[in-house]
Amino acid sequence: MYVESKLHTRNPFVTKEVAPSIVRSVDVFIAGGGPAGLACAIAAAMHGLSVEVADGMKPPIDKACGEGLMPDTVHALHQLGVDISTTQSHPFRGIRFIGSPNRSRPARNTQADFPQGHGRGMKRVLLHQLLLDRALALGVHLSWETLVKQTAQQHPANAPTGQGTTTLIHTSRHTTRARFLVGADGHQSRIRAAARLDKATIAARRIGLRQHFAIAPWTDYVEVYWSDHGQAYVTPISANEVCIAFVAHQKFESIPQALSFFPDLLARLTAALPSDRPRGSITLSRKLHRVTRDNIALIGDASGSVDAVTGEGLALCFRQALALADALQDNNLPAYQKAHVAMHRLPHFMARTMLLMDSSPLLRSKALSAFHRRPQLFEQLLQTHVGHAPIQILGSRGLIATGAHILAG
Protein backbone atom coordinates (compact mmCIF):
# COMPACT_ATOMS: atom_id res chain seq x y z
CA MET A 1 0.00 0.00 0.00
CA TYR A 2 1.24 3.50 -0.89
CA VAL A 3 0.83 6.86 0.80
CA GLU A 4 0.80 9.61 -1.82
CA SER A 5 2.01 13.17 -1.40
CA LYS A 6 2.35 15.99 -3.94
CA LEU A 7 5.96 17.02 -4.36
CA HIS A 8 5.17 20.45 -3.03
CA THR A 9 1.99 22.14 -1.88
CA ARG A 10 2.55 24.99 -4.37
CA ASN A 11 3.29 22.51 -7.14
CA PRO A 12 3.35 24.53 -10.39
CA PHE A 13 2.47 21.39 -12.36
CA VAL A 14 -0.99 21.08 -10.92
CA THR A 15 -3.45 21.16 -13.77
CA LYS A 16 -6.68 19.44 -14.55
CA GLU A 17 -5.55 18.00 -17.90
CA VAL A 18 -3.47 15.05 -16.72
CA ALA A 19 -3.80 11.51 -17.99
CA PRO A 20 -4.64 9.35 -14.97
CA SER A 21 -3.82 5.79 -16.06
CA ILE A 22 -0.34 4.35 -15.44
CA VAL A 23 1.02 2.99 -18.68
CA ARG A 24 4.47 1.96 -17.60
CA SER A 25 6.99 1.71 -14.79
CA VAL A 26 10.63 2.63 -15.29
CA ASP A 27 13.76 2.98 -13.19
CA VAL A 28 14.40 6.54 -14.35
CA PHE A 29 12.04 9.16 -15.77
CA ILE A 30 13.70 12.22 -17.30
CA ALA A 31 11.76 15.44 -17.83
CA GLY A 32 13.42 17.23 -20.78
CA GLY A 33 15.07 15.74 -23.85
CA GLY A 34 17.70 18.41 -24.56
CA PRO A 35 21.42 17.52 -24.44
CA ALA A 36 21.40 16.99 -20.65
CA GLY A 37 18.30 14.78 -20.63
CA LEU A 38 19.41 12.63 -23.54
CA ALA A 39 22.95 12.29 -22.18
CA CYS A 40 21.57 11.20 -18.82
CA ALA A 41 19.26 8.70 -20.55
CA ILE A 42 22.21 7.27 -22.48
CA ALA A 43 24.44 6.97 -19.41
CA ALA A 44 21.65 5.38 -17.33
CA ALA A 45 20.74 2.93 -20.11
CA MET A 46 24.44 2.00 -20.43
CA HIS A 47 24.15 0.89 -16.78
CA GLY A 48 21.19 -1.34 -17.66
CA LEU A 49 18.50 0.93 -16.15
CA SER A 50 15.14 1.31 -17.89
CA VAL A 51 14.61 4.93 -18.92
CA GLU A 52 11.87 7.17 -20.29
CA VAL A 53 12.48 10.72 -21.56
CA ALA A 54 9.61 13.15 -22.15
CA ASP A 55 9.95 16.50 -23.90
CA GLY A 56 7.28 19.01 -24.83
CA MET A 57 8.95 19.62 -28.20
CA LYS A 58 9.73 17.36 -31.11
CA PRO A 59 13.18 16.58 -32.50
CA PRO A 60 15.55 17.67 -33.69
CA ILE A 61 15.41 20.43 -31.06
CA ASP A 62 17.28 23.63 -31.85
CA LYS A 63 18.39 26.28 -29.35
CA ALA A 64 20.55 29.41 -29.35
CA CYS A 65 24.06 28.08 -28.73
CA GLY A 66 27.63 28.91 -29.73
CA GLU A 67 27.91 25.28 -30.95
CA GLY A 68 31.52 24.92 -29.84
CA LEU A 69 32.44 21.60 -28.24
CA MET A 70 35.71 21.95 -26.33
CA PRO A 71 38.08 18.93 -26.29
CA ASP A 72 36.81 17.94 -22.83
CA THR A 73 33.23 18.02 -24.20
CA VAL A 74 34.23 15.78 -27.10
CA HIS A 75 35.86 13.41 -24.60
CA ALA A 76 32.72 13.26 -22.42
CA LEU A 77 30.64 12.52 -25.54
CA HIS A 78 33.03 9.71 -26.40
CA GLN A 79 32.47 8.23 -22.93
CA LEU A 80 28.75 8.25 -23.71
CA GLY A 81 29.47 6.28 -26.89
CA VAL A 82 28.79 9.26 -29.17
CA ASP A 83 31.45 9.78 -31.83
CA ILE A 84 31.17 13.09 -33.66
CA SER A 85 34.24 12.83 -35.88
CA THR A 86 32.33 11.09 -38.65
CA THR A 87 29.46 13.59 -38.86
CA GLN A 88 29.24 17.10 -40.17
CA SER A 89 31.36 19.12 -37.82
CA HIS A 90 34.50 21.20 -38.01
CA PRO A 91 37.64 20.92 -35.88
CA PHE A 92 39.20 23.89 -34.09
CA ARG A 93 42.61 23.86 -32.46
CA GLY A 94 42.27 26.52 -29.75
CA ILE A 95 40.89 29.89 -28.73
CA ARG A 96 41.76 33.37 -30.01
CA PHE A 97 40.84 36.55 -28.09
CA ILE A 98 40.43 39.69 -30.19
CA GLY A 99 40.21 43.07 -28.46
CA SER A 100 38.42 46.02 -29.98
CA PRO A 101 40.66 48.54 -31.74
CA ASN A 102 40.54 52.16 -30.58
CA ARG A 103 41.85 55.47 -31.92
CA SER A 104 45.22 55.19 -30.21
CA ARG A 105 46.06 51.55 -30.91
CA PRO A 106 45.08 48.51 -32.99
CA ALA A 107 43.24 45.51 -31.56
CA ARG A 108 45.27 43.33 -29.18
CA ASN A 109 44.96 39.67 -30.19
CA THR A 110 46.17 36.53 -28.52
CA GLN A 111 45.66 32.85 -29.15
CA ALA A 112 46.56 29.46 -27.71
CA ASP A 113 46.19 25.87 -28.87
CA PHE A 114 44.51 23.24 -26.72
CA PRO A 115 47.12 21.18 -24.87
CA GLN A 116 45.58 17.98 -26.28
CA GLY A 117 43.14 17.19 -29.03
CA HIS A 118 40.80 19.43 -30.96
CA GLY A 119 37.48 21.01 -30.21
CA ARG A 120 34.66 20.66 -32.74
CA GLY A 121 32.02 23.03 -33.98
CA MET A 122 28.73 21.31 -34.71
CA LYS A 123 25.18 22.46 -35.43
CA ARG A 124 22.97 22.02 -32.43
CA VAL A 125 20.33 20.04 -34.35
CA LEU A 126 22.96 17.57 -35.59
CA LEU A 127 24.24 17.03 -32.07
CA HIS A 128 20.68 16.49 -30.86
CA GLN A 129 20.04 13.89 -33.58
CA LEU A 130 23.25 12.01 -32.66
CA LEU A 131 22.30 11.88 -28.97
CA LEU A 132 18.78 10.80 -29.89
CA ASP A 133 20.05 7.97 -32.17
CA ARG A 134 22.33 6.70 -29.42
CA ALA A 135 19.51 6.78 -26.83
CA LEU A 136 17.18 4.89 -29.19
CA ALA A 137 19.84 2.27 -29.89
CA LEU A 138 20.14 1.67 -26.13
CA GLY A 139 16.38 1.11 -25.79
CA VAL A 140 15.45 4.42 -24.13
CA HIS A 141 11.72 5.16 -24.41
CA LEU A 142 11.36 8.63 -25.95
CA SER A 143 8.08 10.54 -25.59
CA TRP A 144 8.13 13.70 -27.74
CA GLU A 145 5.53 16.48 -27.69
CA THR A 146 4.79 15.25 -24.19
CA LEU A 147 4.74 17.85 -21.42
CA VAL A 148 5.40 16.85 -17.84
CA LYS A 149 2.47 18.36 -15.99
CA GLN A 150 2.29 17.03 -12.47
CA THR A 151 4.28 14.76 -10.21
CA ALA A 152 3.48 13.05 -6.92
CA GLN A 153 5.69 11.14 -4.50
CA GLN A 154 4.50 7.73 -3.34
CA HIS A 155 5.89 6.37 -0.08
CA PRO A 156 5.24 2.73 0.83
CA ALA A 157 3.32 2.61 4.13
CA ASN A 158 5.42 1.52 7.15
CA ALA A 159 8.76 1.84 5.25
CA PRO A 160 11.58 3.90 6.82
CA THR A 161 11.57 7.49 5.50
CA GLY A 162 12.75 7.74 1.92
CA GLN A 163 13.04 3.99 1.37
CA GLY A 164 11.12 2.61 -1.59
CA THR A 165 9.82 6.07 -2.57
CA THR A 166 8.65 6.26 -6.18
CA THR A 167 7.25 9.14 -8.20
CA LEU A 168 4.15 9.23 -10.36
CA ILE A 169 4.71 11.47 -13.35
CA HIS A 170 1.61 12.72 -15.11
CA THR A 171 2.30 14.00 -18.60
CA SER A 172 0.00 15.45 -21.24
CA ARG A 173 -0.26 11.95 -22.75
CA HIS A 174 0.16 9.31 -20.06
CA THR A 175 1.33 8.51 -16.54
CA THR A 176 4.55 6.74 -15.58
CA ARG A 177 5.79 5.44 -12.26
CA ALA A 178 9.55 5.85 -11.71
CA ARG A 179 12.06 4.98 -9.00
CA PHE A 180 13.97 8.16 -9.87
CA LEU A 181 12.87 11.45 -11.40
CA VAL A 182 15.46 13.58 -13.19
CA GLY A 183 14.78 17.25 -14.00
CA ALA A 184 16.57 18.08 -17.26
CA ASP A 185 14.02 20.70 -18.18
CA GLY A 186 16.30 23.70 -18.65
CA HIS A 187 16.62 27.15 -17.10
CA GLN A 188 12.98 27.47 -16.09
CA SER A 189 12.82 23.95 -14.64
CA ARG A 190 9.45 23.03 -13.22
CA ILE A 191 10.87 19.90 -11.59
CA ARG A 192 13.29 22.15 -9.69
CA ALA A 193 10.44 24.33 -8.43
CA ALA A 194 8.27 21.35 -7.55
CA ALA A 195 11.10 19.73 -5.58
CA ARG A 196 11.83 23.01 -3.78
CA LEU A 197 15.38 23.12 -5.13
CA ASP A 198 15.12 26.69 -6.44
CA LYS A 199 17.41 28.31 -3.86
CA ALA A 200 20.33 29.69 -5.87
CA THR A 201 22.99 32.36 -6.23
CA ILE A 202 22.84 34.16 -9.58
CA ALA A 203 26.07 35.99 -10.46
CA ALA A 204 25.08 37.15 -13.94
CA ARG A 205 22.15 37.13 -16.30
CA ARG A 206 22.92 37.93 -19.94
CA ILE A 207 21.24 37.56 -23.28
CA GLY A 208 22.54 35.47 -26.17
CA LEU A 209 21.78 35.73 -29.88
CA ARG A 210 22.90 33.20 -32.48
CA GLN A 211 23.22 33.45 -36.23
CA HIS A 212 24.72 31.07 -38.81
CA PHE A 213 26.52 32.57 -41.82
CA ALA A 214 27.29 30.82 -45.11
CA ILE A 215 31.01 31.43 -45.40
CA ALA A 216 34.08 29.19 -45.36
CA PRO A 217 35.73 29.46 -41.92
CA TRP A 218 38.69 31.86 -42.09
CA THR A 219 40.26 30.39 -38.95
CA ASP A 220 40.76 27.09 -37.16
CA TYR A 221 40.30 28.79 -33.77
CA VAL A 222 37.13 29.80 -31.94
CA GLU A 223 37.47 33.57 -32.06
CA VAL A 224 36.15 35.64 -29.17
CA TYR A 225 35.72 39.33 -30.03
CA TRP A 226 35.59 41.67 -27.01
CA SER A 227 33.89 45.06 -26.96
CA ASP A 228 32.14 47.47 -24.60
CA HIS A 229 28.92 45.81 -25.77
CA GLY A 230 29.67 42.22 -24.78
CA GLN A 231 31.31 39.45 -26.78
CA ALA A 232 30.82 37.86 -30.17
CA TYR A 233 32.30 34.44 -30.70
CA VAL A 234 32.76 32.63 -33.95
CA THR A 235 32.82 28.85 -34.22
CA PRO A 236 33.59 27.09 -37.51
CA ILE A 237 30.88 24.41 -37.90
CA SER A 238 31.46 23.06 -41.42
CA ALA A 239 33.59 23.68 -44.50
CA ASN A 240 31.20 26.42 -45.58
CA GLU A 241 29.44 27.73 -42.47
CA VAL A 242 30.24 29.51 -39.21
CA CYS A 243 28.14 30.04 -36.10
CA ILE A 244 28.25 33.43 -34.39
CA ALA A 245 26.94 33.92 -30.86
CA PHE A 246 26.62 37.38 -29.33
CA VAL A 247 26.36 37.63 -25.56
CA ALA A 248 25.70 40.84 -23.62
CA HIS A 249 23.83 42.35 -20.70
CA GLN A 250 21.61 44.33 -23.10
CA LYS A 251 19.41 42.73 -25.73
CA PHE A 252 20.68 43.23 -29.30
CA GLU A 253 17.89 44.53 -31.53
CA SER A 254 19.11 42.70 -34.62
CA ILE A 255 22.13 40.93 -36.08
CA PRO A 256 23.27 44.08 -38.02
CA GLN A 257 23.08 46.09 -34.78
CA ALA A 258 25.04 43.41 -32.89
CA LEU A 259 27.68 43.26 -35.64
CA SER A 260 28.07 47.06 -35.61
CA PHE A 261 29.76 46.74 -32.19
CA PHE A 262 32.41 44.38 -33.62
CA PRO A 263 33.94 46.17 -36.67
CA ASP A 264 36.68 43.55 -37.26
CA LEU A 265 34.08 40.79 -37.40
CA LEU A 266 31.76 42.87 -39.56
CA ALA A 267 34.59 43.32 -42.06
CA ARG A 268 35.03 39.52 -42.23
CA LEU A 269 31.36 39.04 -43.05
CA THR A 270 30.79 41.65 -45.74
CA ALA A 271 30.38 38.98 -48.45
CA ALA A 272 28.60 36.40 -46.24
CA LEU A 273 24.85 35.74 -46.11
CA PRO A 274 22.94 34.60 -43.02
CA SER A 275 22.00 30.95 -43.56
CA ASP A 276 19.03 30.81 -41.17
CA ARG A 277 17.00 32.97 -38.80
CA PRO A 278 18.53 34.39 -35.62
CA ARG A 279 17.69 32.67 -32.34
CA GLY A 280 17.97 34.16 -28.85
CA SER A 281 18.11 32.86 -25.29
CA ILE A 282 19.15 33.98 -21.84
CA THR A 283 22.35 32.70 -20.27
CA LEU A 284 22.85 32.61 -16.51
CA SER A 285 25.72 32.11 -14.10
CA ARG A 286 23.60 30.35 -11.49
CA LYS A 287 24.71 28.09 -8.63
CA LEU A 288 22.00 26.06 -6.88
CA HIS A 289 22.38 25.31 -3.20
CA ARG A 290 21.21 21.71 -3.76
CA VAL A 291 20.52 19.58 -6.84
CA THR A 292 18.94 16.49 -5.23
CA ARG A 293 16.06 15.74 -2.90
CA ASP A 294 14.80 12.24 -2.02
CA ASN A 295 14.64 10.34 -5.34
CA ILE A 296 14.85 13.50 -7.50
CA ALA A 297 17.95 14.95 -9.18
CA LEU A 298 18.55 17.90 -11.48
CA ILE A 299 20.92 18.00 -14.42
CA GLY A 300 22.06 20.46 -17.12
CA ASP A 301 20.80 24.05 -17.05
CA ALA A 302 18.04 22.98 -14.64
CA SER A 303 20.81 22.27 -12.11
CA GLY A 304 22.60 25.63 -12.52
CA SER A 305 24.68 27.00 -15.36
CA VAL A 306 27.72 29.03 -16.35
CA ASP A 307 27.75 32.03 -18.70
CA ALA A 308 27.65 31.02 -22.38
CA VAL A 309 30.98 32.67 -23.18
CA THR A 310 32.82 29.92 -21.24
CA GLY A 311 31.68 27.35 -23.84
CA GLU A 312 31.38 24.83 -21.00
CA GLY A 313 27.57 24.36 -20.76
CA LEU A 314 27.46 21.16 -22.79
CA ALA A 315 30.56 19.67 -21.16
CA LEU A 316 28.84 20.13 -17.81
CA CYS A 317 25.69 18.39 -19.10
CA PHE A 318 27.66 15.36 -20.30
CA ARG A 319 29.90 15.06 -17.23
CA GLN A 320 26.92 15.38 -14.93
CA ALA A 321 25.13 12.67 -16.93
CA LEU A 322 27.98 10.22 -16.35
CA ALA A 323 28.13 11.02 -12.62
CA LEU A 324 24.37 10.92 -12.18
CA ALA A 325 24.05 7.52 -13.91
CA ASP A 326 26.63 6.08 -11.49
CA ALA A 327 24.68 7.51 -8.56
CA LEU A 328 21.36 6.16 -9.89
CA GLN A 329 22.84 2.72 -10.31
CA ASP A 330 24.22 2.77 -6.76
CA ASN A 331 21.02 4.31 -5.37
CA ASN A 332 23.25 7.06 -3.98
CA LEU A 333 22.09 10.52 -5.01
CA PRO A 334 24.21 12.21 -2.30
CA ALA A 335 27.28 11.07 -4.30
CA TYR A 336 25.90 12.97 -7.31
CA GLN A 337 25.29 16.06 -5.18
CA LYS A 338 28.96 16.00 -4.15
CA ALA A 339 30.24 15.38 -7.68
CA HIS A 340 28.05 18.20 -9.00
CA VAL A 341 29.56 20.74 -6.60
CA ALA A 342 33.09 19.71 -7.59
CA MET A 343 32.28 19.81 -11.30
CA HIS A 344 30.97 23.39 -11.17
CA ARG A 345 33.95 24.89 -9.32
CA LEU A 346 36.27 25.46 -12.30
CA PRO A 347 33.68 26.61 -14.88
CA HIS A 348 32.30 29.13 -12.36
CA PHE A 349 35.82 30.43 -11.67
CA MET A 350 36.34 30.86 -15.43
CA ALA A 351 32.93 32.52 -15.83
CA ARG A 352 33.75 34.99 -13.04
CA THR A 353 37.09 35.83 -14.69
CA MET A 354 35.50 36.44 -18.09
CA LEU A 355 32.58 38.41 -16.65
CA LEU A 356 35.09 40.62 -14.82
CA MET A 357 36.79 41.31 -18.15
CA ASP A 358 33.37 42.09 -19.60
CA SER A 359 32.38 44.53 -16.89
CA SER A 360 35.61 46.54 -16.61
CA PRO A 361 37.00 48.09 -19.84
CA LEU A 362 40.23 48.97 -18.02
CA LEU A 363 40.80 45.46 -16.73
CA ARG A 364 39.85 44.00 -20.12
CA SER A 365 42.32 46.22 -21.93
CA LYS A 366 45.08 45.39 -19.42
CA ALA A 367 44.32 41.65 -19.54
CA LEU A 368 44.31 41.56 -23.36
CA SER A 369 47.60 43.52 -23.44
CA ALA A 370 49.15 41.14 -20.91
CA PHE A 371 48.00 38.09 -22.90
CA HIS A 372 49.34 39.71 -26.07
CA ARG A 373 52.77 40.38 -24.52
CA ARG A 374 52.97 37.08 -22.64
CA PRO A 375 51.10 34.42 -24.61
CA GLN A 376 52.10 31.75 -22.06
CA LEU A 377 49.68 33.37 -19.58
CA PHE A 378 46.86 32.77 -22.00
CA GLU A 379 48.08 29.23 -22.66
CA GLN A 380 47.94 28.51 -18.92
CA LEU A 381 44.45 29.94 -18.67
CA LEU A 382 43.27 27.74 -21.56
CA GLN A 383 44.93 24.63 -20.10
CA THR A 384 43.09 25.25 -16.86
CA HIS A 385 39.86 26.00 -18.66
CA VAL A 386 39.80 22.61 -20.41
CA GLY A 387 40.78 20.80 -17.22
CA HIS A 388 44.30 19.93 -18.40
CA ALA A 389 46.05 21.90 -15.65
CA PRO A 390 44.79 22.22 -12.09
CA ILE A 391 43.17 25.48 -11.08
CA GLN A 392 46.07 25.89 -8.60
CA ILE A 393 48.35 26.74 -11.53
CA LEU A 394 46.55 30.08 -11.50
CA GLY A 395 46.32 30.12 -7.72
CA SER A 396 48.61 31.69 -5.12
CA ARG A 397 51.91 32.68 -6.76
CA GLY A 398 50.66 31.99 -10.30
CA LEU A 399 47.61 34.17 -9.82
CA ILE A 400 49.62 36.96 -8.24
CA ALA A 401 52.10 36.83 -11.13
CA THR A 402 49.25 36.84 -13.66
CA GLY A 403 47.60 39.77 -11.86
CA ALA A 404 50.90 41.69 -11.76
CA HIS A 405 51.43 41.22 -15.52
CA ILE A 406 47.87 42.34 -16.20
CA LEU A 407 48.17 45.42 -14.01
CA ALA A 408 51.50 46.29 -15.60
CA GLY A 409 49.73 46.15 -19.01
Ligand SMILES: Cc1cc2nc3c(=O)[nH]c(=O)nc-3n(C[C@H](O)[C@H](O)[C@H](O)COP(=O)(O)OP(=O)(O)OC[C@H]3O[C@@H](n4cnc5c(N)ncnc54)[C@H](O)[C@@H]3O)c2cc1C
Ligand atom coordinates in the same frame (compact mmCIF):
# COMPACT_ATOMS: atom_id res chain seq x y z
C1 LIG B 1 23.76 32.03 -26.56
C2 LIG B 1 24.29 30.76 -25.95
C3 LIG B 1 25.48 30.23 -26.43
C4 LIG B 1 25.98 29.03 -25.86
N1 LIG B 1 27.14 28.51 -26.37
C5 LIG B 1 27.62 27.33 -25.90
C6 LIG B 1 28.79 26.74 -26.46
O1 LIG B 1 29.39 27.25 -27.43
N2 LIG B 1 29.23 25.55 -25.94
C7 LIG B 1 28.60 24.95 -24.89
O2 LIG B 1 29.04 23.89 -24.45
N3 LIG B 1 27.47 25.48 -24.33
C8 LIG B 1 26.96 26.65 -24.82
N4 LIG B 1 25.81 27.18 -24.29
C9 LIG B 1 25.14 26.48 -23.18
C10 LIG B 1 24.32 25.28 -23.64
O3 LIG B 1 23.54 25.62 -24.77
C11 LIG B 1 23.41 24.82 -22.50
O4 LIG B 1 24.19 24.60 -21.35
C12 LIG B 1 22.67 23.53 -22.85
O5 LIG B 1 21.77 23.76 -23.92
C13 LIG B 1 21.87 23.00 -21.67
O6 LIG B 1 21.13 21.87 -22.08
P1 LIG B 1 19.89 21.32 -21.23
O7 LIG B 1 19.52 20.02 -21.83
O8 LIG B 1 20.20 21.41 -19.78
O9 LIG B 1 18.73 22.40 -21.46
P2 LIG B 1 17.85 22.69 -22.76
O10 LIG B 1 18.67 22.55 -23.99
O11 LIG B 1 17.20 23.99 -22.50
O12 LIG B 1 16.76 21.52 -22.77
C14 LIG B 1 15.68 21.48 -21.88
C15 LIG B 1 14.55 20.69 -22.52
O13 LIG B 1 13.51 20.51 -21.57
C16 LIG B 1 12.26 20.59 -22.24
N5 LIG B 1 11.23 20.90 -21.22
C17 LIG B 1 11.13 22.00 -20.44
N6 LIG B 1 10.07 21.91 -19.62
C18 LIG B 1 9.48 20.71 -19.88
C19 LIG B 1 8.33 20.01 -19.36
N7 LIG B 1 7.58 20.54 -18.38
N8 LIG B 1 8.01 18.79 -19.87
C20 LIG B 1 8.77 18.25 -20.87
N9 LIG B 1 9.86 18.86 -21.38
C21 LIG B 1 10.21 20.06 -20.91
C22 LIG B 1 12.48 21.66 -23.29
O14 LIG B 1 11.55 21.51 -24.37
C23 LIG B 1 13.92 21.40 -23.73
O15 LIG B 1 14.01 20.57 -24.85
C24 LIG B 1 25.28 28.37 -24.82
C25 LIG B 1 24.07 28.91 -24.33
C26 LIG B 1 23.58 30.10 -24.91
C27 LIG B 1 22.29 30.67 -24.38
